[in-house]
Amino acid sequence: MSILSIKDLTYTYQDGAELRYILRDVSYDFEPGRFYAVLGNSGSGKTTLLSLMGALDEPRSGEIFFQGASVKPADYENYRRNHVSIVFQSYNLIPWLTSVENVLVAMDTTDNKLPPDQPTVAANLLEYLGIDRAKSARRVPALSGGEQQRVAIARALATNVDLILADEPTGNLDETSSEEIVQVFKTLAHEHGKCVIVVTHAAEIAREADEVLVLSKGALSAA
Numbered sequence: 036m037s038i039l040s041i042k043d044l045t046y047t048y049q050d051g052a053e054l055r056y057i058l059r060d061v062s063y064d065f066e067p068g069r070f071y072a073v074l075g076n077s078g079s080g081k082t083t084l085l086s087l088m089g090a091l092d093e094p095r096s097g098e099i100f101f102q103g104a105s106v107k108p109a110d111y112e113n114y115r116r117n118h119v120s121i122v123f124q125s126y127n128l129i130p131w132l133t134s135v136e137n138v139l140v141a142m143d144t145t146d147n148k149l150p151p152d153q154p155t156v157a158a159n160l161l162e163y164l165g166i167d168r169a170k171s172a173r174r175v176p177a178l179s180g181g182e183q184q185r186v187a188i189a190r191a192l193a194t195n196v197d198l199i200l201a202d203e204p205t206g207n208l209d210e211t212s213s214e215e216i217v218q219v220f221k222t223l224a225h226e227h228g229k230c231v232i233v234v235t236h237a238a239e240i241a242r243e244a245d246e247v248l249v250l251s252k253g254a255l256s257a258a
């Protein structure tokens with residue numbers, strides 16, 4: 036069964052007298068264990084689409100389904116807390132906290148059952164993502180961009196969700212860090228069964244994806 040289905044999603048802005056369509060009847064079924072890249076030019080609606088899939092915003096019409104069940108606006112908070120994680124281009128970590136503390140804060144937000152001894156789990160998760168114990172204990176501004184994005188991915192995984200969305204996750208990273216982060220996403224999909232959906236204009240990410248979709252003129256189609 037699909038983990039996430041989007042059905043006839045439409046999103047518009049009122050532009051003076053004109054109604055501008057950013058997304059028009061966009062539908063797709065996303066499967067677990069797969070790494071998807073959604074490509075599109077700047078302004079094509081990638082962030083808008085991700086916001087709808089992450090229930091950060093409501094479509095003008097259409098629906099999203101998580102594991103077959105419709106996610107209505109009244110369910111958005113629960114969905115965000117327990118079923119989906121989002122990784123952003125600019126990491127969005129809490130700067131006055133350490134890496135471990137950032138991950139612990141995320142763990143605190145979910146109702147999902149997590150293992151006991153969360154500080155150890157958080158540190159192990161960070162270590163798995165290449166952030167050793169010394170770095171874990173640093174406040175995040177003392178980490179490089181690539182390292183901060185690893186912390187953000189650790190945070191996304193800490194709540195034990197199966198759906199990871201990312202908006203230009205390598206946009207602020209150099210080539211090497213970008214490649215490493217892409218490999219992390221691939222591993223999460225292929226070895227841990229997560230559904231990973233990355234929206235990006237980076238062709239390098241698309242090359243590594245299992246499936247490439249293109250967003251253009253409000254429509255989503257296979258590349």
Ligand SMILES: Nc1ncnc2c1ncn2[C@@H]1O[C@H](COP(=O)(O)OP(=O)(O)OP(=O)(O)O)[C@@H](O)[C@H]1O
Pocket residue numbers: 048057075076077078079080081082083084236
């Ligand atoms: N509040 C708003 N009012 C009107 N139009 C908006 C508003 N927010 C976004 N838009 C428009 O919606 C379109 C899609 O924006 P979106 O941020 O989803 O694009 P994007 O593909 O993520 O672009 P980028 O690659 O630059 O991040 C753009 O043309 C943008 O100007």
Ligand SMILES: [Mg+2]
Pocket residue numbers: 081082083202
């Ligand atoms: Mg964007």
